[in-house]
Amino acid sequence: MDEIKLEKLYSQMARMRSFELAASDLWQRGMISGELHLGTGEEAVVAGVVAHLVEGDAMALDHRSTPPLVARGADIKLLASELLGWQDGICRGRGGHMHLFVPDLLSASSGIVGSSGPLGVGFALAASRLRPGKVAVCFFGEGAMNQGMMLESLNLAVSWKLPLVFVCKDNGWAITTRSKDVTSGRLERRARAFGMPSWRVNGLRADKVWEASRRAISRARAGGGPAFILARCTHLDGHFLGDPLLRVLEDPVGQMREIGEPLIKSVASEGATWKEKVAGLGSIGKTISVVALERRLRKLDPLEVTGKLLGDKALELRAEAESEIEAEVAKALKGREGL
Amino acid sequence: MDEIKLEKLYSQMARMRSFELAASDLWQRGMISGELHLGTGEEAVVAGVVAHLVEGDAMALDHRSTPPLVARGADIKLLASELLGWQDGICRGRGGHMHLFVPDLLSASSGIVGSSGPLGVGFALAASRLRPGKVAVCFFGEGAMNQGMMLESLNLAVSWKLPLVFVCKDNGWAITTRSKDVTSGRLERRARAFGMPSWRVNGLRADKVWEASRRAISRARAGGGPAFILARCTHLDGHFLGDPLLRVLEDPVGQMREIGEPLIKSVASEGATWKEKVAGLGSIGKTISVVALERRLRKLDPLEVTGKLLGDKALELRAEAESEIEAEVAKALKGREGL
Amino acid sequence: MRMTFSQAIEEAIAYAMAQDERVIVFGEDVHLLRMNLLARFGPQRVMNTPISESAFLGAAVGAAMAGLRPIVEVMLVDFIGVCLDALLNQAAKVEAFSGGRWRVPMVVRASCGGGYGDAGQHEQCLWGLLAGIPGLAVVVPSNPADACGLMLASILNNSPVVFLEHKLLSDYWLLYLGSGGRKNVSFDVPSDGAEGEVPLPLSAVPIGSAKVRRAGKDIAIITLGVSVHRALEAAEKLWGRGIEAEVIDLRSVSPLDSEAILSAAAKTRRVLVVDEDYLGFGLSGEVAAIISSSGIQSSFARIGPLQAIPYARHLEDEVLPGADDIFRAAFDLIQR
Amino acid sequence: MRMTFSQAIEEAIAYAMAQDERVIVFGEDVHLLRMNLLARFGPQRVMNTPISESAFLGAAVGAAMAGLRPIVEVMLVDFIGVCLDALLNQAAKVEAFSGGRWRVPMVVRASCGGGYGDAGQHEQCLWGLLAGIPGLAVVVPSNPADACGLMLASILNNSPVVFLEHKLLSDYWLLYLGSGGRKNVSFDVPSDGAEGEVPLPLSAVPIGSAKVRRAGKDIAIITLGVSVHRALEAAEKLWGRGIEAEVIDLRSVSPLDSEAILSAAAKTRRVLVVDEDYLGFGLSGEVAAIISSSGIQSSFARIGPLQAIPYARHLEDEVLPGADDIFRAAFDLIQR
Ligand SMILES: Cc1ncc(C[n+]2csc(CCOP(=O)(O)OP(=O)(O)O)c2C)c(N)n1
C-alpha cells in the first residue's frame, strides 16, 4: 500500500478516535445518558472497510456506530449534538448513540445484537435493484455471530447473491462473556460454510483490512455476491464506559471488598459440592484474570500499530484530526455548556 | 448389519407406513382436519435413529411427528384418536397432528419450522442434569436449516456439550420451494462448521442410517457432545396431503386450465421486460417439471429400497405391521364411524 | 367488478407494481403463491426466500429504508414470533428514532385466523399484539373491496403496515390448508367476504377508517374480519327479536377509528366487541378504554377466545365467536 | 430483613435452588451477573449462554418439560422480539395442546423499564404484549418484599411466568446501564422500591393478587412497578388538595386481579390507570374492559407512553408517567 493511502486511512482512524474520546469525555461529565459503547480499538477495521465506500453505498451498524459514521463523513457537530440529546442532533435527540440514523449516507444503527445482518441484506437488495454497482456493508461483533438473524442473513445474502460485505469485528468478548466459551467452531469457517469467501485479517492494521475489503467490496460491486471479513481487534475501553470488569481492574481492593463478602458467604452456604463450587469460583476468577492479562500483555491499540508504519507523520495527522473533531464538538456545545 | 436387526428396522418402517396410510385414508374421508404432513418416505431415517433410543431418551419433533412416535412405541389408538380430534385422543383432541405431546416418551412436536432445535437442546440439557447417559434427538427438514433458532441450537448444543443428535431429513423441498435454490453451501459442512461431527447418509437405507446414528448416539451418550446426521430422502405424498404441485401432476389438464388463463393474462399485461417474464415463467415451469421428473425417474420409496435387502421376508413383516396398525386404528374408530 | 378476496388483493398489488417499479414482493413460496405476479413482473421483483423470517423481514425494513417499497410475506401471522424484532424494534422505531427523518414504507402481508381445524399454532390473529406496537399500522379487511382498497393504501403508505388476510376469506389458503382439494369437508365461509364487487378504477381505502355495515339503534357490535359476517348474521336474528343492532367493521386495528366507535357508543349506549384474536389485552380492551375515557355512558360486553385455539373442529367452534354466540351476548347485554 | 430489590430476588432464587436441585439459571453473562449463585451452586446450575435468545429460551421450554425448573434470563425484555416464538407458540401452548397433560414450569427473568436515558430499544416494558398471550403469567414487583415473594411464587409455579425487574429498582442494572459508576448523573429512583423490608422466613406472594398501597375513597389509581411509587407521591399531593386517592399495586399483569380492580372501582367510582408500557392495546384497556363489562359505573382515564421512548432525558421524562402527570390526570378526572 502506498504512503498516501495509508495516511488517509490513519487520518480517518485518528478522527474516529478523537470523536470517541470526545464522547467519552462528555459521558464522564454526565452529559450523555445511558450506556455508551465506544469503538476505540476498532478504528483500523472501520477505516479499512469504509475507505472503499462511495456515494450510494450503505452501512448497517451495530451498537458501536459512531466510528463508521465519522469515517463515512457524517456531520460531527450533528452527531455530537445527538449524543447530547439535543433537538438539533442528527436525530433530534430521539435516537441517541445506539440509534443513529443518517439517511444521506444510507447508514443506520441499532442496539439489537445481530440486527445489522438483516438490515444489511435489505440495503444490499435495494442497491441491487435501484443502484447497480453500489454495495452495502454491515458491521457487527463476533458475539452477534450466534444470533439467529445474523446466521440467516449469511444464507439469504448468498442465496440472493447480494452486494453485501459482512464485517465481523472480533474482539473476543460479548460484554463479560469470552466468546470462545460459548461459540463453537471457527467463525471464518462458519461464514465459508454458508457459501461465501471469508477472510481473516489483523484488525489492528488498517492496510491489511483495506486489502481484504478491497477484494470483498470490489467483488460485491461487480455482482460476485457477498463476502465475509473477520478482523481481530480489541476494545480499549471495555464493553461500555464504566465496564464493571475494568472497574475491578482499576480498583481491585475497593471492588473486591464489595463483591468478595457476598461471594464468600455464598461459597460457605449449602449448595453444590466443593468441586462444583471451586469450578464456579474458577470461572469468575478466570474472567477477571483473562481481562487483566489481555490488558497487560498485549499492545492492541490499532492507532499505535498502524501508526508505526507512518512514523512521525502519524503524530501530525493525529493532531490534525483531533483539532478538527474538537472544534466541531465545541460547536455543538457552544453556548450550552451549562445545560 | 445382521438380518434380525434389519428385520426389526423394517418392521418399524412398515408400522410407520401403515399408520401414515391409515391417517391419509381418514384425512381423505374428511375425518381429519387441516393440513396433514405425512412422513411417508422418511421411514428409513426415522427407524434408523429411533432404534437406538431407550427409556429416558427424548425426541423433539417437527410437523411430521407421527412416524417417530409410532416407532418409539406410542399408543396407536390414542394417536389415531387425536388425529380424529376426539376427547380420548392422546392430547384430548386439543393438539392434533402438528402438536402431539407424549410425556411418557418425552416426545413433543411443533408446527413452527426450526423449533425442534431449541426443544431438543432443552431435552438434552435436562438429560445431562437429571438422567446422565440419556440423550435427546431432534428431527427436522433441510428447510429448517435456514431458520435462525435451528442454527443457534447447533452452536448452543456444542457449546454446552449436550447429548443431542440433530437429524436433518433432507427431501430437497420446503413446501414448493427447492431448498437448494434458497440454501447456500452444503448442510453437512454447515453443521461441521459449528464444531460437531456430521454424517451424510442415504436416507432410503435404514441400515445405513442405523449405522451413522449408532455412532452419533453412542458418542452423545458417552458425553462426547452433539452430532449431526443428514439423510437424503423423499416425500412420497408431497408436502402435505392435497399438495398443489402433486395435484397439477395428477390432473394437468384440469389444473392447467385453472392456472393457465390468469397466467397468460399476466404475461400479456404491462410489466417486466420479456426476458424477465420468460425467466419468471421458467421458474414456475421448472418447479413443476422438477417435481414431475423426480417422481418419474427415481424410485425413492425407502420401504422398497430397504425391503429389497430382506427379500420375501419384507412382505411378511409388512403384512404383520399393517394388520397391527389397522386393528388399533379400527379400535379408535369403533362405534364412532358415523361421527 | 366481481372478484374473490384473493383476486382483489392480487389486483391491488399488480396495479401498484405496474405503477411503481420500487414495489417488490418476497416471501416463502411466492414463486407459486404469487405466480401471476411473477409471470408479469419477473423474478427480480417477485422473490422466493428461505425459511428465514428474521432475515427477510428485517431485510424488508432495510430495503424500504433504501428506496424500495417491499411487500413481504410472512405466510401465517402465527410465525411472527420468530421475527418480531424486525417489527418491534426496527420497522416501528426508525421514524421515531430518526426524529422523523427516515421512514419505512413496507407492507407485511400475512394470513390469519381459524375455522378450518389447523389448531392454535396456525390459526391465531395476533392483531392485538401487533397493534400494541406504536409505529405499526394493522389492517384487517372483511371483503374483497376493502381487501383491494386497503392493500393499495398499505402500499402507498409511507410507514409500515401489517396487512392481515383471513384464511376463511382467501380461497387459495383454504384450499391449501383446509380442504387440500377434498370435497367432503366444509367450512363456514362468509360468501360476501370471500367474493364480491370491487369498484373500478381501483382506489385506496383510508387506513384507520371504520365502516358501518348495518345501522341500528339498540346495540353496536364492533368487530372486524370474518366476525363482521358473523355479526351481520346475528344482527339479522336480533332483528327478528325486535332488536336493531348496528354492525361496525373496524377494518383497521391500528390506528383505530375512535370517532366511529364513540359515535356508535353514543348512539346505542350498548357496545359489544367481537374479536377473533385473544380477548385479553387486545382490541376489546382498547375499545373499552376509548369509550370509558370519553365519558360516554355505555354498557359493554365482549366475546372472543380466552385460550389457545384447540385442534378439534367442534372445540374450535366453541372457542371462536360464531353468530349464535354474538346473538346471545348481544341479547344478554340488552337484558342487563 | 432489609434488602435491596436485587438482593431480594437473589435471596428467593438461592433459597429455591437450595431446596430443589432442579432449579437452574441460565442466560447471557450470568457467570458474573449471578456470581453469588454461581459460587454457591456451581457451573452446572448457573450457565452462560451465547447471544442466542431463541435457542436458549426455547431450550428452557424443553428443559422444563423434561424435568428441570429453569430460570432463564433475557437481559432486557426489549430483546424478546428475537425469541418470542418460544413463549408465544411453545411455552404458552404446551399445556393447552397436550390437553393439560404436560406443563412447563419455567421462569423468564428480564429487566424492563426506562428512566435512565437508554432510549426506546432498551427501556420498554412490554408486559401488555406478553400478558396478551394466554398461558403465560406476567409479574412486575414494585418493592423488595414483592420481588422476593413473586420470584419464589414464579419458581414454584407449574406454568411459565415472566418475571419483570424494573431497572430503576435494581441497583446493579442501573449501575450497569445508567450511571456506569458516574457520580454526576442521577435518576429518580423510588427509595421504597429499591430497598425495603423483606419478611423472613421467605414466603411466596400469590401470583394474580393485587395490593392496596394506600386507601382512599375519591379515586383509584391502578398501576404497577415504578409507577406505584409515582402514584403514591401523587396521592400525597392530592391529599393536600383534599382528595383521597387509593393506590392499587397490581403486582401481576396476568392474571389480573379483577376483584381488586372492581372493588376499587365500585368504591371510588373513578379509575385512573397509570402504565409505563405502551398505552394502546395493553394493560389500561384490559382494566377498562373488566370494569365496563362488570356494569359498575365508573369514570375512567389512563396515562402512559403513546410512542417509542425517546433518548433525551427530558423527552423521556415527558413520555413516561411521572408523579405530576398522575396528579394532573387524577385531578382532571375528578373535575370531569
Ligand atoms: C438480541 C440482543 N441480545 C442481547 C443484547 C445485549 N448486548 C448488547 S451488546 C452485547 C454483546 C455483543 O457482543 P459482540 O457482538 O461481540 O459485540 P461487541 O460488544 O463485542 O462489540 C449484548 C449481549 C442485545 N443488545 N440484543
Ligand SMILES: Cc1ncc(C[n+]2csc(CCOP(=O)(O)OP(=O)(O)O)c2C)c(N)n1
Ligand atoms: C417459522 C415457520 N415458517 C414457515 C412455516 C410454514 N412451513 C411449514 S412446513 C414448511 C417447509 C419445511 O421444510 P422442511 O424443513 O424441509 O421440512 P419438510 O416439510 O420438507 O419435511 C414451511 C415453510 C412454519 N410452519 N414455520
Ligand SMILES: [Mg+2]
Ligand atoms: Mg465482541
Ligand SMILES: [Mg+2]
Ligand atoms: Mg424438506
